[in-house]
Amino acid sequence: MTRHTIEAGEKPILDIFCDKYLFRIPSYQRPYAWTTEEASELLDDIQTACGTTGNVADASPYFLGSVVLIKDPQKPEADVVDGQQRLTTLAILLSVLRDLAEPKIASAIHGYICQTGDPIKGTEDVFRLTTRERDASFFRTAIQAQGATATLPDMRQLKDARARMVENAAFLRDRLKDHSEEQCRRLTMFIAQRCYLVLVAASDQDSAFRIFSVMNSRGLDLSPADVLKAEIIGALPADKQEEYTEKWEDMEDELGRARFAELFGHIRMIHRKQKMQGTLIAEFREFVPTRKAPANFIDSELSPYASAYEEITDRSFSSFKNADAINRQLTHLSRLDNFDWQPPAIEVIARYRDDPDFILQFLSDLERLAYGMFLMRRDPSERIRRYGKLLASIQAKDDLFAEGSTLQLDDHEKLEVRKSLGADIYTVTRIRLPLLLRLDELLSGGSAVYNTPVVSVEHVLPQNPPAASQWSIDFPTETDRQQWVHKLANLVLLTRRKNSQASNYEFTDKKSKYFSTKAGVANFALTSKVLAETTWNIDTMQKRQAELIGAIEKLWRLA
Incomplete structure (x- = not known):
């Protein structure tokens, strides 16, 4: 009788890209699809977690997520059921760091990318990650081979997964090429020693897919909004709790559970004005004043922000003037594949609901800024910093339409956008x-x-x-x-x-x-x-x- 096993554990990268595992991406998996947006977020998060602590061993550990595998406990071969985008991008990042390093460090980093063969045992070098069969040979020669990322192929000649692999390698190399050797060495040490993945390995396919389904089930688990609801409603006087619970739940019903949960991330941004460094709950508690005046938060912030967010996401703004034009502007913005522009839009619609001329002018210039940053290839961290400054200007009641405002493009940015429009x-x-x-x-x-x-x-x-x-x-x-x-x-x-x-x-x-x-x-x-x-x-x-x-x-x- 076959004995099925499931093992799970949190492991640092140095215990993952090692001889215990040879990761394979099965052919049924979708192609590699992460863009520079996701690659940038991964690098930013790792660098932020790494910080400037002198001794890497003293740095706080950083959790990279989970990976689900089909793996015989007695063999290194492991089919990746979930986590291929993350593993592939980590392999690209390590390959870039290797090719920027001096020979001794490069050789050490290559050990995390490739399992060295043993001429005495008659074994050959084996790369620790093999992508889908149709892209495996390309990934080995263009990315994983020593020195490969220093001379990348022309991305314009590539399609789909291969283009994304090369694009991300070029992007990461460009971000790291001006770092000193010591900075790159320290970053690599942090990745290897202090970055962790949870590996869940099932010995049979059925178990692995069940685990994957459970881990990715949306279900009705507690969201951060549920936790915050308990804290904020709980801070009200007992005779007010039922009234405000009803208000809260009416807003959640109107928006829907998913959008209502997303709204709390936008409210955090409206107050914090920076990329999230910790958890949503922790940052909401620290930067959004709710406990001293919970009723005021629900009436003066949550309710108008929920109305504005519904109008933004449904493109359903209504007013005595400019409603159609405003909803067209919201449609233009909604086509972008990020939502970083939404907190400033929420703040302006909530603040200036009775001034549709102002809202229309703001959204027209916000479209210009949002598309401009996309064309200039601004990464998520740069976009969030810009929108954070814009939120500060909105709240300070600055002249948003004056030259030099954070809402406006400067002359250099206009030139960059024009060049991008003329490119490929x-x-x-x-x-x-x-x-x-x-x-x-x-x-x-x-x-x-x-x-x-x-x-x-x-x-x-x-x-x-x-x-x-x-x-x-x-x-x-x-x-x-x-x-x-x-x-x-x-x-x-x-x-x-x-x-x-x-x-x-x-x-x-x-x-x-x-x-x-x-x-x-x-x-x-x-x-x-x-x-x-x-x-x-x-x-x-x-x-x-x-x-x-x-x-x-x-x-x-x-x-």
Whole structure:
């Protein structure tokens, strides 16, 4: 009879990237998907936890999360059921630190990346992490091999998981390249000695998947909002508790449990104005004054903030004036893949509800700032610092629309945004669709409405045009194609998923069979303007590039 086992334990990285484990990402797992956003957060959190303590052994330990494995207790091979994004990013980070280190330290770090073979035993080197089979060889040569991250491949030639691997390696290297050898050595020591993962290993697949399901179940476990409710309501006089419990629960019902819990994170930010360093409950207790005047907190903060947050997330602001325009601005902001902009929006709508002109102007400039920071590739820590300063200005009643305000872009930032708009927009995967939808609405005079379940971004000039085609005549060199293929001018919107075969059509066929309204494509302004062109060459794209960037520059006052 087969004996099934489950083992769980908290282990430092030095006891994880060791000979006891050879991690494998099964083929059924989704591709590696972490972007520079997640990589930046991981590095920021580790560096913050590391601090400047002289002796790394004295630094407080840092918990990186959990990993679920299928593993025979007697063998090192371990299939990763949950945690591949974190493990892969840690392997990338260690590879970057290795390639920035002097030879002796580099050799030591490589020991965490690769298990050294033994010529006496006849064993070969084995990398401690093997990604999905289709990407494993690439990951070994482009990232894990010694010296690999010093000469990374061109990300523009890569797709999906491989592009993310290279992009994150380049990002982490850029963040760490100016650190001294001692700083990098100390950071590596902290990762190895003081960063912990909880490893949960089941000997059979069924047990592993049950563990994964339980650990990721949303259920109805106590949220931080539940804990804070008990403390805040409990601080009220006994004769007021029932009344305020009803108010609290009405707000939770109106927003829904998930959004109500999210609101407390935004309220923490409104008060703290910095990235969270501890737990939400701990920081809420320290920075949000609730216990001395709990009724005032519920009436004057929680209630107006909950109303504002509902309007922001539902795009349902109502007023005697500007309501439609304000909700359009909220829609533009909602397309971004972060919510860092929401606390300032909550604060302004709660404070200035009776001044819709102010709210509309604020949200228009907030859109400019939020998209601008995305285009300038500001990392989460930089964004949060900027929004923290903006919150302070709002609360100080500064002139938010004056030159030099934290809400406004300075001349250097305007230049950065213009340069980013002129770069390879398609490769910036998280901004290309929101930007193109915003531009399309702008070109349509604000009349565009998007109700389709799928909107995709497609190239006009194909990424890999056939050799014997008009494309190769109009763009005769690889340099010509690479210069233009990912630019804003070469991109259109479709209301269906991409068709790899149709993407290589000649321009005339592409217009009639792939881009036209007869082919079932919505009448996007961006796409319609392409249909009006008779040819698609460098001159065409130069004019279109100038038109599109000019429209955005005028909207966002970038000149």
